[in-house]
Amino acid sequence: MLQISNLYATAAIAVIGGGLFGFDISSMSAIINTEAYLCYFHQGVMKYKDGKPQCKGPSADVQGGITASMAGGSWLGALCSGFISDNFGRKHSIMIGAVIWCIGCILVCASQNIAMLIVGRVINGISVGICSAQVPVYISEIYSLLYAPPTKRGRLVGLQQWAITWGIMIMFYISYGCSYIKGVAAFRIPWGLQMIPAILLFFGMMLLPESPRWLARKDRWEECHAVLALVHGHADPQSPFVVREYEEIKAMCEFERENADVSYLELMSPSMINRTHVGIFTQIWSQLTGMNVMMYYITYVFAMAGLEGNNLLVSSSIQYVINVVMTVPALVWVDHWGRRPTLLLGAVGMLTFLFANAGLMASYGHAAPRGGLNKIEAQSWIIRGPPSKALIACTYLFVACYAITWGPVSWVYPPELFPLRVRGKANALCTSSNWAFNFALGYFVPPAFVNIKWQVYLLFGVFCAAMFLHVFFMFPETTGKTLEDVEKIFTDPSGLPYIGRPAWKTKNEHGRAAMLERVGFQDEEKPVASMRVHEVTD
Incomplete structure (x- = not known):
């Protein structure tokens, strides 16, 4: 096969595996305010005014649960992704994620009630949990360890975030276009179209090679x-x-087999706990920014x-x-x-x-009338005039x-x-923490708008x-550093935990790494060595 x-x-x-997350985000954000969605998933007794239904949709608590359910599944998927990837391969784990996504889309598109939607x-x-954890690992093992020097390492892994932003934007405009359709097709069509990127991902992955490191371990x-x-x-x-490279992979595998198998418990060992804490909190903080x-x-x-x-949806799409640009x-x-x-600076x-x-x-x-603006509980505040434009x-x-x-760096930094x-397992653990807090915040925000109103912004600012x-105080700089350099930040030469080098x-080391690469390129007999200066096996 080609x-x-x-x-x-x-x-x-x-x-594209990262883009699936983006598709899911905006498929909900563009739809939750439409009449078709509010009427179909309305809770309670339907009221009518001048013969028209007054649809307020799910309650704030239930809407939070609907939105957060995807992140809850992602947390589980990210934790399981290490096991799936180790047993079936990086490539096939992503393909499994694509199939699972299509199954989920079929159920969402055909939802008859809130329970089926959830x-x-x-x-x-x-699916998103599996793909978001394993796509960076796959790219790293295929290329970034070999062809992406420290001066370009972030660019390659950061493509994951860019794919997410594209997925968000594309799906929002699809949902916006479908909002002009009358009836339940207004949300069923965009939810069904979400399968297209997963289908492309599945067949596209067929054309890609498996990770050579995974093949060697097997x-x-x-x-x-x-x-x-x-x-x-x-x-x-x-x-x-x-x-x-073949000989170095063999040496790496021999080293791993002489040592105990890697487990999640090892990430809590004295030599790993500090970097594990930094990686996990990078993902946690990216959620607590309030971007949700x-x-x-x-x-x-x-x-x-x-x-x-129309103004609401167009302004929201900006x-x-x-985000993409x-x-x-x-x-x-x-x-x-x-x-x-x-x-x-981002913080x-x-x-x-x-x-x-x-x-x-x-x-x-000022506070909206009881029941919320437009009878939607979460729309609990009203601001008008020039201040509203300043808010936007x-x-x-x-x-x-x-x-x-924080968008791209939260994906780039933990694997380094x-x-x-x-x-592999470290990235899965860090990513699962992202989804755990994504779930919590997705559920928290609508009730928070109801109960604490504008103070939601104050909370995220804190x-x-x-x-x-x-x-x-705690996050060290990794830019331009080799794996060996990063190791020295966290451990002393004997391998014991080392806290004598403050993060600040x-x-x-971008300048030094760039110089070493230029020096390496001058030797035509060793064109690849210059590209690999940043990777030293443990």
């Missing part, structure tokens, strides 16, 4: 050698680089600012365009900026606009701050903290202040 070996073609196909979204979530050495020759030797199995408010429930926020109908500078320059400055920017929104709503807004502007600026900082031997302090004193 197999694709081009770096960017492989990454473009694999990251079950379908949980199944969708299991003693499938001939296939491992063939993949290395295809991807890195222009189909020449005797290529000096292919031979060298903007992604899942932006139509609620803009409705409170006085937008309605933030998704901003502002992720590009991060992909291009994040390896120059460094991880720490990017995370710190400051986001807390600024969250506090600004809280201040605007508190100073110029601050929302856009908040999204821009997230897209250029761990040695190859534990990276989280951003806390994450700034946490990053400053770690430096961006």
Whole structure:
């Protein structure tokens, strides 16, 4: 069978798995305010006015549960992804995720009631959890360990976040277009169309090779050698680089077999606990930024600012365009900026606009009538005039701050903290923490708008202040560093935990790594060695 070996073609196909999450986010955010959705999933006795039904849809608590159900499934899928990936392979685990996604979409599209909708979204979530955890691992094991030097490492893994932003934007506009359709087709069609990217992912993955490292761990050495020759030797199995890499993979496997099998408990060992805590909290903080408010429930926020109908959906869609566009500078320059400055500046920017929104709503807004604006409980506040325009502007600026900082870096940073031997399970654990908090916040926000109203923004602003302090004191810089350099940050030469190097004193090594790469390229006999300067096996 034809197999694709081009770096960017492989990454473009694999990251469709990340796009599935984006499709799910906006398929809900664009639909929850439409009349078709509100009437079909209405709870309680239907009331009529002038012969027209007054649909308020699910209660705030139930809507939170519907939205959060996908993240709950993702948490389970991310935890299981390590087992699935280790047994069936990186490539096939992503394909399994694509099949599960299609099953979930069928149930969601055919939903007859809220319970069926929730079950379908949980199944969708299991797919997203598997793909979001294993796509970065697959890309890393195929390419970033070999062809992506420290000066470009973030760009490749960060494509996962860019795929998510594209998925969000595309699905929102599909849902927006379908909102003009009368009846339940307004939400069934976009929910059904969600299957298309999963189908493309499934068949696209057929054209990609399996991870050579996974093949080696399964003693499938001939296939491992063939993949290395295809991807890195222009189909020449005797290529000096292919031979060298093949021998290093063999040495890595021998090392792993002489040591105990990696388990999640090892990630809690004294030599790993600090980096595990940093990786997990990177994903947790990315959720506690408050981005969920903007992604899942932006139509609620803009409705409170006085937008309605066509203007509401078009204005909401602008933030998704901003999300896509502002992720590009991060992909291009994040390896120059460094991880720490990017995370710190992002936290400051986001807390600024969250506090600004809280201040605007508190100073110029007032509570909506009982039952919420437009009879939707979560639309519990009203703000009008110039302050409402300022609220919308601050929302856009908040999204821009997230897209250029925490959005991509939260996916790039955790895998850089761990040695190859534990990276698969470590990434699954970190990703599962992301989904656990995604679930909690997806459920929390609608009731929070009902009960604490504008203080929701204040709460997330405090989280951003806390994450700034946490990053400053505990998150070391990994930009431009080899695995060996990262290892020295967390352990002393004897391998014991080492806390004598404060995180704020770690430096961006991009300049040094770039110089080493340039020096390496001058040696035509060793073109690949220069590309691999950043990877030293443990």
